[in-house]
Amino acid sequence: MARKIIITCAVTGAIHTPSMSPHLPITPAEIAQASIEAAEAGASIIHLHARDPETGEPSPDPALFMQFLPVIKQSTDAVVNITTGGGLNMTLDDRLAAPLQAKPEMASLNMGSMNFNISGSAGRVKEWKHDWEKPYLERTVNHIFRNTFQDIEQIVERLGKGHGTRFEFECYDVGHLYNLAHMLDRGVVEGPLFVQTIFGILGGIGAEPRNLMFMKETADRLFGDQYVWSVLAAGRHQMNFTTIAGMLGGNVRVGLEDSLWIGPGKAATSNAEQVRKIRRILEELGNEIATPTEARQMLALKG
Ligand code: KMH
Ligand code: ZN
Numbered sequence: 001m002a003r004k005i006i007i008t009c010a011v012t013g014a015i016h017t018p019s020m021s022p023h024l025p026i027t028p029a030e031i032a033q034a035s036i037e038a039a040e041a042g043a044s045i046i047h048l049h050a051r052d053p054e055t056g057e058p059s060p061d062p063a064l065f066m067q068f069l070p071v072i073k074q075s076t077d078a079v080v081n082i083t084t085g086g087g088l089n090m091t092l093d094d095r096l097a098a099p100l101q102a103k104p105e106m107a108s109l110n111m112g113s114m115n116f117n118i119s120g121s122a123g124r125v126k127e128w129k130h131d132w133e134k135p136y137l138e139r140t141v142n143h144i145f146r147n148t149f150q151d152i153e154q155i156v157e158r159l160g161k162g163h164g165t166r167f168e169f170e171c172y173d174v175g176h177l178y179n180l181a182h183m184l185d186r187g188v189v190e191g192p193l194f195v196q197t198i199f200g201i202l203g204g205i206g207a208e209p210r211n212l213m214f215m216k217e218t219a220d221r222l223f224g225d226q227y228v229w230s231v232l233a234a235g236r237h238q239m240n241f242t243t244i245a246g247m248l249g250g251n252v253r254v255g256l257e258d259s260l261w262i263g264p265g266k267a268a269t270s271n272a273e274q275v276r277k278i279r280r281i282l283e284e285l286g287n288e289i290a291t292p293t294e295a296r297q298m299l300a301l302k303g
Contacts, residue, residue, distance in 0.1 A: 004290035005282055006251040006298065008168070008196075008230065009043035011035055011271045012051060013257025014058035014087030017133045021260045023269050027053040028067035032075075035068070037272035038255070039076035042279040044295040046072060047081045047108065047168065047257065050098065057132050058087030060094035062101040069102055077292040079301060081106035081168055084155050085147075088139055092151055099159055105301045106194075109155055109167040111176035115203035116145040145203070152179070156188055164302045168196050168230075172204030174218055181222040191226030194299050195219055196253060199241055200234035207237035212244060228298055232258050239263075239278060246282045251290075254278050 011034045012025045025034040028050070035046045050064040051057060065082065072080060082104045086095035099107045117140045159165045167189070171177050177197075183189045197215045200207030205215065212231065219227060232253035233241030238261065242252035254274040262268035262277060279289055296303050 002288060003249065004288045004294050004298075005246050006045060006228075006230065006290045006295045007043045007275055007279060008045040008047055008081070008232075008251070008253040008255070009035075009038035009271050009275050010047035010232070010253060010255035010257035011038060012049055013255075014049050014083070014085070016256065016260060017137070018056035018130065019133060021256065021267060023267070024056075024256050024260070025271070026051045026056045028064055028071075032068040032071040034256075034271045035072045035078070036075045037270060038275050039072075039078040039292075041272040041275035042289050043078060043254075043275045044290050044292040045079040045081050045106065045168075046076075047083065047253070047255065049083045049087065049257070055130050055132055057130070057136065058090075060086050060090050060097050062098040065098040065102060069104075079106055079292055079295055079299075080104045081108065083108045084159070085110045085145070085170065088136060088143055092146075092154065096155065096158060099165065100163070103163040104165055105296070105303065106168055106299070107155075107159055107165050108170050108196075109152060110145065110147040110170045110172075111152065111179045112173070113147050114145050114172060116140060116143060117202035149179070152183065153188055156183070160189070166194070166299060166301055168194050170196050170198060171215070172198045172201055174205065174215065177215065177218050177222055184223070184226070191223070192298070192300055193223060193227040194230060195223065195227045196230045196232060198232050198234075200237045207233050207241060209244060212241060212248075216248060216250070235259050236261055236264070238274070239281070242278050243281050243285075246278075246287055247285060252278055252282070
């Protein structure tokens with residue numbers, strides 16, 4: 001089979017706030033609709049967070065996830081990937097609550113503790129629509145995104161070993177690749193590893209093409225043929241980084257979680273618009289896009 005590119009779409013996340021874009025899906029119905037449209041546009045994996053429908057604030061409440069997960073499952077064949085990164089100030093138990101209930105094929109697994117600041121991805125913040133937004137974003141200046149070795153092992157133990165969920169390993173810097181290699185060496189995780197290398201989050205490695213090459217070369221050395229490479233880049237770097245990654249043999253992630261833009265100075269009006277754009281670029285350059293079935297094969301998912 002010729003190599004096919006997996007497109008992941010991360011539809012809402014926990015960083016951007018409703019005042020930054022009227023197109024950010026917030027309610028369960030909006031998240032379901034955005035996911036279905038993204039899958040129809042060519043995304044074979046949908047990465048999901050939930051939000052409080054009243055305020056838009058990120059929420060770990062499994063009841064909210066359960067309002068959109070079955071709708072997405074019924075309407076698409078896409079792989080459902082639930083965050084374990086959650087949002088600011090959520091405990092590990094909060095972060096695990098929805099995935100433990102939903103037992104998805106895939107969940108995110110963040111490979112190290114770090115500073116994590118909105119500035120890397122948010123674009124411009126002009127006004128605060130909800131009371132929680134300003135303090136929420138200000139908290140990032142003294143916030144640690146906690147992912148200790150013990151946290152990582154606990155997520156693998158409870159979700160991976162417990163329910164057969166496989167992971168999108170989120171690596172925001174070179175050290176995170178070594179953390180993952182350490183887990184591989186100790187037999188905590190096994191291949192094929194879906195390694196999501198992330199560029200342009202303030203607190204992680206910057207969005208420069210030489211860093212993309214360095215992360216890829218490091219992953220090649222550490223994981224050899226035991227990994228499947230994917231790339232996301234925050235904000236305005238999203239489309240050019242994913243294009244380069246596609247041409248270098250990688251897979252790609254887009255979506256409004258990672259960027260609110262569709263082009264220079266132009267806001268994206270939907271997740272599907274971003275999926276269509278990267279698909280168009282990659283197909284124009286001679287690549288083929290993976291179906292959900294092909295993505296499941298490439299990543300050894302439980303289906
Ligand atoms: N917001 C992305 C840069 C997670 O959900 O676990 C990383 C992410 C984290 O997707
Ligand atoms: Zn996420």
